[in-house]
Amino acid sequence: MIKVYSCPKDLLNGPCGGALGDSCEVDGRRCPWTSLLERLPLEPWMLFDEHPLLARLEGLVESDSRPKDSAFWRNISKGRAFSVEFPIRVVRSSGDFLEVVNGLDADLVTVPDNPLGYPHFDPIALATKLKDTGLKAGVMPHVTAKDRNLSALASELRTAQLFGFEAVLLTTGDWPGLSMPSRPVFELDAPNLIRLARLVFAGVMPPGYRVSVEGRPRVAAAMSPHYRTTLEVKRLIRKLVAGAEVFFTQVVARRDSVAAIREILGGIREKTKVDVPVVVSLLYPLRDELRPFLERMGIPVGGESFEELLEEVKSLDDVSGVNLILLADTAGEWLSLWNETRKLVREVFV
Numbered sequence: 001m002i003k004v005y006s007c008p009k010d011l012l013n014g015p016c017g018g019a020l021g022d023s024c025e026v027d028g029r030r031c032p033w034t035s036l037l038e039r040l041p042l043e044p045w046m047l048f049d050e051h052p053l054l055a056r057l058e059g060l061v062e063s064d065s066r067p068k069d070s071a072f073w074r075n076i077s078k079g080r081a082f083s084v085e086f087p088i089r090v091v092r093s094s095g096d097f098l099e100v101v102n103g104l105d106a107d108l109v110t111v112p113d114n115p116l117g118y119p120h121f122d123p124i125a126l127a128t129k130l131k132d133t134g135l136k137a138g139v140m141p142h143v144t145a146k147d148r149n150l151s152a153l154a155s156e157l158r159t160a161q162l163f164g165f166e167a168v169l170l171t172t173g174d175w176p177g178l179s180m181p182s183r184p185v186f187e188l189d190a191p192n193l194i195r196l197a198r199l200v201f202a203g204v205m206p207p208g209y210r211v212s213v214e215g216r217p218r219v220a221a222a223m224s225p226h227y228r229t230t231l232e233v234k235r236l237i238r239k240l241v242a243g244a245e246v247f248f249t250q251v252v253a254r255r256d257s258v259a260a261i262r263e264i265l266g267g268i269r270e271k272t273k274v275d276v277p278v279v280v281s282l283l284y285p286l287r288d289e290l291r292p293f294l295e296r297m298g299i300p301v302g303g304e305s306f307e308e309l310l311e312e313v314k315s316l317d318d319v320s321g322v323n324l325i326l327l328a329d330t331a332g333e334w335l336s337l338w339n340e341t342r343k344l345v346r347e348v349f350v
């Protein structure tokens with residue numbers, strides 16, 4: 001096991017998705033993981049550092065459970081999966097909630113977890129509510145390893161399975177202290193959270209008992225097209241070895257980032273002979289005043305329009321779909337953006 005003592009999140013398989021270039025998202029010092037991972041050989045024993053408790057649980061797995069059938073996954077194989085992020089910031093009343101839910105007809109609704117460390121709706125609770133309200137789309141809460149220890153994460157994953165969620169998106173998570181002075185907890189990193197999900201979905205719960213299971217959510221992980229290709233290929237191979245089945249990209253806001261996705265997928269294919277499904281995240285509308293904010297977050301922005309980026313994404317041979325993040329101030333504004341952009345996406349992808 002490689003221990004990097006100067007990583008504030010104590011990651012075993014870094015870097016996390018928050019490294020800005022080679023700088024740590026927490027305090028700006030040099031991220032030790034970015035250069036270390038690039039130098040590590042791709043030997044089998046180097047692929048994934050497993051949390052010791054999870055390694056012990058491996059022996060209890062009898063078989064994987066059947067993935068839940070969903071429109072999202074059927075459309076992944078056709079290269080036209082369509083998801084949209086639930087607008088947590090604009091829902092301020094039960095009326096807003098119902099208005100948004102009734103207007104949603106994507107394959108999948110993703111539910112973010114406290115973006116940038118700001119407290120918000122609990123993603124598992126909100127996904128459960130969405131299911132209960134008769135949402136036409138599937139649900140995919142983001143489950144992050146920040147601020148939850150291993151047992152809290154296991155119970156969230158068990159809930160996602162028991163309530164029939166279509167997918168879970170598993171990431172390390174943002175440092176909570178970025179926005180407020182709350183005490184951070186990082187017991188697992190993204191690859192170990194992915195491995196924990198595969199154990200729980202196979203009916204193995206920590207500290208070591210079995211439960212019966214019927215079906216399971218798909219396991220999604222995050223991809224950054226903004227990291228160096230050699231680094232990102234190795235980061236994603238660790239997630240694949242841990243059990244990821246599909247990648248959702250960070251926001252793509254320029255043509256070069258689409259080209260980077262192509263290169264990363266080529267690198268993974270070359271090393272593993274595996275074709276991984278990728279869903280590309282696009283932001284709309286991409287206003288000029290957002291540029292400095294996105295660039296501070298490590299997301300480069302180009303001059304292309306939304307339609308041009310969409311065409312560029314479509315030109316990727318191996319793209320499996322599009323994930324939309326719409327920026328609005330009210331539920332009504334969000335719904336009109338949704339009606340506008342879903343037409344554009346469907347014209348290009350269907």
Ligand code: SF4
Pocket residue numbers: 006007008009010011014015016017018019020023024025026030031032033034
């Ligand atoms: S950027 Fe992430 S991986 Fe790198 S040192 Fe900071 S917390 Fe650790």
